[in-house]
Amino acid sequence: MEPIRGAVEALLFVAGEPLSVARMARILGVGEGVVREALAELAEACRAPGRGIELVEVAGGWQLVTRREYRRAVEELLQPRRQALSRAALETLAIVAYRQPVTRAEIEAIRGVQSEAGLRTLLERGLIREVGRKDAPGRPILYGTTPLFLQMFGLKDLSELPPPSAFVPPDAPSLDERGATPGTPPDGGTSTPGPGAS
């Protein structure tokens, strides 16, 4: 197990991006169970006090990231090139996440405002991408989210997003869900809504 654990650590370090269990198993020529075991050990080892990195499961794979408590130092080094997303961009992103594949016109119909700038920001940040063209007049571009979107929000996959019905304020009477079915999240019925706000 030891050598496999070391190899898994080396792969994750070099990859930088999330690596799937299947891919690591293929590279190392071992079963996926073995890789999973190595990952569990590695995660455990990272939890030791004084370690600077942790192992997270995001975007369909595993990734080594710096621990939150060292955020300040890391950001001092990286000089975060990115600022927080504006509310307009976040709204646009939320719509793309739930309604993908979705066109700009569809987004604008929901938001009631021009969303070109928001879309451009999201494209530049690599959070969404063009996924095709809609079979409609003008063949408008369809947008969807990227693996980077999952990484940024710490999601394993889209199904981890709470269903849209989770976003009805508690005081509001439950309404007919017309036109609010999620685009992609193959929601297995009831995924746990909402994050436990830490």
Place this chain on the structure above:
Amino acid sequence: MAYTVRLDRFEGPLDLLLQLIERQEIDIHDIPIARITEQYLEHLEAMRRLDLEVTSEFVVLAAQLIEIKARMLLPPEPRAQEEEAAEEPDPREELVRRLLEYRRYKEAARYLSQLAEQHGGRYPRLAEAIEPLAGELSGLEGVTLEDLVRAFATVLAAARETPEVVVEPEEVTVAQQMDAILRLLAATAGPVTFRACFSGRATRLEVVVTFLALLELIRQGRVRVRQDRAFGEIVLYPAEGVRAEPAGGEERGGRRGAGAERESGGETGAAPAAEEAAPGGTPA
């Protein structure tokens, strides 16, 4: 009567309307349309006074509100036929649907920002191409591939274009140019500048071939390259213990084999100086 409601920044007409409704704890399914329309119009007026741009979207919604208000006042149309179908639809229905849908995504956006907040502050390794740390034989000291390419581009730009009328291509081979570079190094006591290798190379073809020859010499460890300052002049010098003399044309085969070697040398030790000078370490 000026009825004012303090609002957060709003993201457009729907957001403005939604906030007006939420602030007053109005049941969204039973909007007092006259009152809300009035307040909405007041806000547009306030925006104008503040020199905020009232985009057409705001105006369109205003028109829709006024239209709904008018339809609410009109008596229901007398039915031509006995269409005892559904009762007259509420003129507000479509608006309510839109508001509810928008509100759902507004909440989802808020949730996403919470998620980002929770997950934030964790950074993966920078997604840059990893260059294996230079082996001893890389022969590139403080010189990155970019530096070489930049220097090459400069030289290439200076090379005169091959005239359109090509009678017969000049015979310049990589092997020949390798020899020429080695001869140059042998003839010069000190190091030779990158630029000097190309002096007298008139055509683009010659420049390109010479560059390939240089890369090949570096790969074979027969020439070393050094750059002392970022964007400084790149200099060449013979590798230690290498006979700096032409080895005839037998090098041609040298390009084969060893295919697994990477053409890109990493940097030796030093951090990428040309990039931002990152602070060496973080104070404890």
